[in-house]
Amino acid sequence: MLTQNPHTSGEVGSFYNRHTDVYDQALGGNIHVGYWDDEADDSPMRAATDRLTDLVTERVAPAEGHHLLDVGCGHGSTAMRIVAHHAVRVTGVSVSDYQVKVANDRPQPSGLLGQATFRLADAMELPFPDESFDGAYAIESLMHMKDKMAALGHVARVLRPGGRLVIAEHHLEGELDGPDAARMGDAYAFFKISLTTDRYGELLREAGLKVVDHTDITENVRRSYDSMVDAWREAARRESEGEKAREMERAADLGGWIFGVTPQLRYGLFTAVRP
Numbered sequence: 001m002l003t004q005n006p007h008t009s010g011e012v013g014s015f016y017n018r019h020t021d022v023y024d025q026a027l028g029g030n031i032h033v034g035y036w037d038d039e040a041d042d043s044p045m046r047a048a049t050d051r052l053t054d055l056v057t058e059r060v061a062p063a064e065g066h067h068l069l070d071v072g073c074g075h076g077s078t079a080m081r082i083v084a085h086h087a088v089r090v091t092g093v094s095v096s097d098y099q100v101k102v103a104n105d106r107p108q109p110s111g112l113l114g115q116a117t118f119r120l121a122d123a124m125e126l127p128f129p130d131e132s133f134d135g136a137y138a139i140e141s142l143m144h145m146k147d148k149m150a151a152l153g154h155v156a157r158v159l160r161p162g163g164r165l166v167i168a169e170h171h172l173e174g175e176l177d178g179p180d181a182a183r184m185g186d187a188y189a190f191f192k193i194s195l196t197t198d199r200y201g202e203l204l205r206e207a208g209l210k211v212v213d214h215t216d217i218t219e220n221v222r223r224s225y226d227s228m229v230d231a232w233r234e235a236a237r238r239e240s241e242g243e244k245a246r247e248m249e250r251a252a253d254l255g256g257w258i259f260g261v262t263p264q265l266r267y268g269l270f271t272a273v274r275p
C-alpha cells in the first residue's frame with residue numbers, strides 16, 4: 001500500500017525553482033505534457049504541448065470578458081496562450097517564486113497588457129473572494145497538493161455557479177504494491193507528488209462540483225516522457241558533478257521508471273461544473 005507524501009507547498013515551490021528551466025526545455029516552452037493524435041502525428045513538442053493547452057481551454061469554454069483562474073500556473077505560458085486567443089483575463093497562482101517572476105516578466109503585446117497576471121499563492125488556501133471566477137483549470141498541479149480536497153474546495157468556492165473546472169492530471173488506476181509501491185513512494189518524495197486512485201470523481205463530488213466528462217489521454221501524451229528523461233540526463237551532464245548533477249540524474253532514473261513501466265499511471269482530462 002502506497003503512503004501519501006506530506007510535502008509542504010514550500011518544498012514544491014523550491015522543487016520548481018530548480019526544475020522549471022529543464023521542464024521548459026524538454027516540453028518546448030510549456031511545463032506540461034504534449035498531445036498527439038496518433039502514431040502518425042509528427043507535431044513538434046511545442047505544437048503538441050500547446051495542443052494540450054487548447055484541449056483544456058475548449059473544455060473550460062471561455063466567453064468574452066470571462067475571468068479564469070490558473071491553478072498552479074507554472075511560468076505563465078498557458079495563461080499567455082489563452083489570453084492571446086480569447087478575450088478573457090487570467091489570474092495564475094504558483095508556489096514557486098521563480099515561476100511567478102518569469103511569468104510576470106514575460107513580454108506581453110501592448111493589447112494584452114494586464115490580461116494575464118500571476119502571484120505567489122497556495123491553491124489549498126486561495127486568497128480570492130467567493131464566486132470571483134467564471135472558470136478555472138489545473139494542469140499537472142493537483143498531483144503536488146497533499147490536501148487535494150482543500151484545493152478543490154477552494155476552487156469550488158471561488159467559481160461562480162455554472163463555472164467549469166478542468167483538470168489535466170496523472171492518476172493511478174488501481175493500487176501498487178510490493179517493490180513497485182516502494183519505488184513509487186521514492187518518486188513521490190522526490191517529485192513532491194501523490195497521485196489519486198479516485199479519478200477525481202469522489203474528490204470533485206465532495207467539493208460540490210458535478211463531473212461532466214473524463215477523457216483518458218494517456219496514449220496521446222506518452223511521447224512527452226522520453227523528452228523529459230533526456231532533458232534531466234542532459235542537465236546532469238551539463239552540471240557534470242555535485243548535488244545538482246545528482247539531483248538531475250535521480251530525476252531521470254525515477255522519471256524513466258514511472259513513465260516507462262507503470263501501467264497503472266494514467267493521464268486524464270476531467271471536466272466539472274459548479275451547479
Ligand SMILES: C[S@@+](CC[C@H](N)C(=O)[O-])C[C@H]1O[C@@H](n2cnc3c(N)ncnc32)[C@H](O)[C@@H]1O
Pocket residue numbers: 009012013016030031032071072073074075076077078093094095096099121122123124138139140141142144145
Ligand atoms: C508541472 S507544473 C505545471 C505548470 C502549469 N500548469 C503548466 O501547465 O505549464 C506544476 C505547477 O503546480 C504548481 N503548484 C503545485 N502545488 C501548488 C499549490 N499548492 N498551490 C499553487 N500552485 C501549486 C507549481 O508551482 C507549478 O507551477
